[in-house]
Amino acid sequence: MSHDAPDGTYARRVQDGDRSAFRMLVERYEGMVFDLAHQYTDGPEAAEDLAQDVFLTAYRRIDDLQDPDRFASWLYGIALNRGRDYAKNVRRDTYPFSRSEQEGTHIRDNGAAQDDQLVADERGDQLWNALDELAPTYATPFLLKYRNGLTYKAMSKRLDVSVSALKVRVHRARKKLRTLLAPYHEKSRS
């Protein structure tokens, strides 16, 4: 099987018991899942644990995936849910201590230069919070394009969705983000 076969081809093979096909899916989406995991965790180790948990959960539930061609958005949904669970159960308990200590030191060391970083971090948080509001069908191609740098053509092969349909989805994602972030951006400009 060619390595650029659609996700659905691999997902069906996994459903038929071919474990090796799952590795290809992990390699394709580890970046996207890591990105999401990073938003809910405090460090690379925790992000990796969460990312691995997402893939293992997907593997366990692969038989629940009714349309294997939609593997990416299905996986995205799992990643969101696991991330939210993680945030609810763990992050809030620990974030204030470890993070504030590290940041406090950093601020003292770097002085004014820290302001830009804080603003950038805040903007990033706002953006990821807004992304959280998008349906997986829109968020998945958006992230594959903007974070993974995939062309529409490459995305089309993977997701088995036409280029024009993907452009529409990314455009809608962009519009929705614009709406969600408008108040924040207006505040920033004022």
Place this chain on the structure above:
Amino acid sequence: MKNLDPDTIVRQFIDGDLSDEEVRAALHHIADDPEARSLLQFELQMTQDLAASRAPQPASDFAARTVEQLDEAEAPAPSVADRLHDWWEALVTIPVRPVHTVAILALVAAVGWLAGPLGPSPGSPESRTGSSASVQPTATASSRAGTVLTRFVYTNDTADSVAVAGDFNDWTPIPLSPHTVNGETVWTGLVPVPRGEHEYQFVINGERWVTDPLAPVQQDDGFGAKNAVLKL
């Protein structure tokens, strides 16, 4: 292009749908149209924000290690009793992550109506569990009449047994149960502990007594080592 709205022009420009000539026309249009400029500005800002928040890349062997974990993922579906047990644990457990190397053990609330009088009855899920502590300790609980079911957690891949002992059980080690979580062996268990301040240690392989490395408060045990302090 004259008849297109700013949103469409900017989208086509961003998506690379335009010929060279159309790109030039689009740029003129965008320059003259405040709304189109605003849309393009948002695009640039969003791209920058996404780039600035880039997460660390997964390790090169991440996929291989994840596939190795699939054996665990293929474990048979849990029985109804196991599910009830998991449900109970989920209900009463609050996980706490380490803060540097120090941290924890605390917890819990009153869920007395689930706990039964003065701790678990023989054969209940709580009485079956043991405990130990270390990298990811947690504490637990249901309380009633001054007793709190407290979860002890200790991560150790090499131990043959782990137990917890403290003044709440006359320093008699209570064994913890091993569970494999993300490839690590996590020893855990629920222990009924009276409200108040207590000291405890973990016992590895029945002979080596160790201080809970994540306990936020520790104090000398009088024998040259330290006890972890638990306040309920």
